Amino acid sequence: MAKFKILTVFGTRPEAIKLAPLVKLLAEQVEFDSRICVTGQHRDMLDQVLSLFDLQPDFDLDVMQAEQDLTDLTARILPKVRCVLTEFRPDLVLVQGDTTTAFATSLACYYQQIPVGHIEAGLRTYQPYSPFPEETNRRLTSVLARWHFAPTPQAKQHLLAENYPEQHIVVTGNTVIDALHWIQKNPPKNTALFSLEPHKKMLLVTMHRRENWGKGIEQLCHSLMALAQQGWQIIFPVHPNPQVREPVYQLLQHQANIRLTDPLPYVDFVQLMQQAFLILTDSGGIQEEATALGKPVLLLRDQTERTEAENSGIVQRVKVEHSAIVNAVDALAKNPIKYQQMAQASTLYGDGKACERIVQFIKQIVKND
Numbered sequence: 011m012a013k014f015k016i017l018t019v020f021g022t023r024p025e026a027i028k029l030a031p032l033v034k035l036l037a038e039q040v041e042f043d044s045r046i047c048v049t050g051q052h053r054d055m056l057d058q059v060l061s062l063f064d065l066q067p068d069f070d071l072d073v074m075q076a077e078q079d080l081t082d083l084t085a086r087i088l089p090k091v092r093c094v095l096t097e098f099r100p101d102l103v104l105v106q107g108d109t110t111t112a113f114a115t116s117l118a119c120y121y122q123q124i125p126v127g128h129i130e131a132g133l134r135t136y137q138p139y140s141p142f143p144e145e146t147n148r149r150l151t152s153v154l155a156r157w158h159f160a161p162t163p164q165a166k167q168h169l170l171a172e173n174y175p176e177q178h179i180v181v182t183g184n185t186v187i188d189a190l191h192w193i194q195k196n197p198p199k200n201t202a203l204f205s206l207e208p209h210k211k212m213l214l215v216t217m218h219r220r221e222n223w224g225k226g227i228e229q230l231c232h233s234l235m236a237l238a239q240q241g242w243q244i245i246f247p248v249h250p251n252p253q254v255r256e257p258v259y260q261l262l263q264h265q266a267n268i269r270l271t272d273p274l275p276y277v278d279f280v281q282l283m284q285q286a287f288l289i290l291t292d293s294g295g296i297q298e299e300a301t302a303l304g305k306p307v308l309l310l311r312d313q314t315e316r317t318e319a320e321n322s323g324i325v326q327r328v329k330v331e332h333s334a335i336v337n338a339v340d341a342l343a344k345n346p347i348k349y350q351q352m353a354q355a356s357t358l359y360g361d362g363k364a365c366e367r368i369v370q371f372i373k374q375i376v377k378n379d
């Protein structure tokens with residue numbers, strides 16, 4: 011019998027982290043012919059993850075260009091994905107999350123009438139520009155997908171409220187927790203892990219969302235200067251986008267107690283999350299990982315689609331303003347009871363078995379076909 015052909019397409023670091031354990035598991039299934047296609051939307055950061063998980067793409071579209079804009083990126087992905095679809099002729103294409111790669115790939119599949127399975131389906135803020143373009147990318151991807159792998163019951167509820175058929179939706183947990191477990195079980199040998207000053211409490215910081223470009227990044231940098239002067243040790247892996255990198259390096263490069271780095275290998279970053287007193291971020295995936303690790307997060311965004319973490323108390327939204335950020339850090343440092351209430355590990359985003367559930371569901375689809 012011919013094998014069921016699955017093509018998994020991704021292009022950015024967070025998609026690669028979240029799909030790595032899944033493509034590894036798919037490759038072990040004898041009844042599947044599973045291939046990987048990378049668009050290369052984030053070239054360097056993507057390659058770092060591929061090498062960590064020892065993944066070799068079967069197709070590499072290499073769409074990355076300097077200062078790429080969303081229109082050009084979408085327009086470059088469509089015909090390149092079409093070529094792969096017509097060459098490999100998959101029975102199912104898997105995409106993840108809310109990137110331009112996920113949306114444009116789903117559209118290319120729709121034009122070829124190839125079914126799409128959407129991993130991490132159903133996250134919503136219902137604000138089209140927050141986060142931008144991710145909120146609209148994920149809603150458009152839902153429209154184009156046939157199968158919806160929802161990470162949480164709440165994500166499933168969003169999809170049901172939008173009238174997607176219940177038999178096409180399955181709650182799996184988020185595959186990022188599988189990735190986290192994998193990395194904890196398979197720490198790479200010979201890595202030079204990041205060294206810290208042991209007597210100082212550490213704040214781990216990331217910021218890259220478009221909504222924070224300009225004023226938000228400036229406000230964050232000024233708050234970090236004030237916190238560094240109070241004696242906090244700050245580690246800030248800086249996103250390579252010039253809209254982020256230039257102002258951050260300009261404002262913070264020579265400040266005592268602040269270490270700016272290039273984006274770190276995933277294993278180093280996970281270790282730093284564990285060592286941090288607090289994480290300050292506008293990231294999506296870090297909220298999920300921090301929830302699993304029991305590490306409090308100050309979320310530097312107006313909206314979040316990860317309301318489960320916020321409701322559980324581990325994630326606290328903070329206005330991206332100098333004094334609001336400084337006050338929020340101070341308040342937690344001075345209130346150990348509140349801090350301990352936040353620092354509770356939870357399986358809200360999964361138990362590390364999301365990939366198994368996705369694979370089982372796909373086998374069921376094949377059986378029912």
Ligand SMILES: CC(=O)N[C@H]1[C@@H](OP(=O)(O)OP(=O)(O)OC[C@H]2O[C@@H](n3ccc(=O)[nH]c3=O)[C@H](O)[C@@H]2O)O[C@H](CO)[C@@H](O)[C@@H]1O
Pocket residue numbers: 023024025027028106107108109130141144145186216218247272273274275276277279280292293294295296299
């Ligand atoms: C709107 C939103 O919230 N963002 C989306 C975005 O990712 P998201 O905001 O999560 O993307 P980030 O660039 O913050 O990447 C986060 C991931 O990178 C790791 N990390 C971070 C810094 C570093 O130096 N090294 C490192 O390995 C983190 O541990 C985490 O796993 O695309 C994801 C994949 O489709 C979606 O799930 C998210 O919903």
